[in-house]
């Protein structure tokens with residue numbers, strides 16, 4: 001099993017749509033203010049997450065809370081992921097339901113622990129020459145967790161590249177069917 005973790009200031013040849021690629025390279029993460037300290041309590045009107053004790057949680061905010069959309073809901077509304085998981089090779093298509101189940105399970109666990117870590121989409125890249133599925137997430141930790149879960153369950157080749165001061169991550173996992 002080849003397993004490597006690369007840390008680079010810039011991302012390599014990310015294969016998304018051109019729009020995704022340009023936005024991925026940009027410095028727009030500041031807009032999402034994941035590190036910002038909001039007045040407490042603050043509640044997200046979209047998902048119900050609450051900012052309390054210095055972090056976003058799933059605890060119920062009191063009725064007096066101010067309402068501000070959380071960074072994860074803003075990323076979903078803007079279709080602007082923080083995490084990209086590219087799944088290459090023929091193994092995914094051969095075991096599609098099983099792997100999607102594993103991805104959704106990892107996402108549910110991560111979201112339960114960290115409200116800003118959400119699964120955005122699982123999409124087949126129809127433009128790619130070889131089989132390629134792109135999983136997008138609102139947080140870098142979930143993308144990494146999905147990559148780790150795939151590699152742990154099915155081996156294959158895992159590469160992780162951080163970009164933009166670790167506000168974005170590109171995870172690449174590849175395996176061909178036996």
Ligand SMILES: [Zn+2]
Nearest residue numbers: 044047070073
């Ligand atoms: Zn929200």
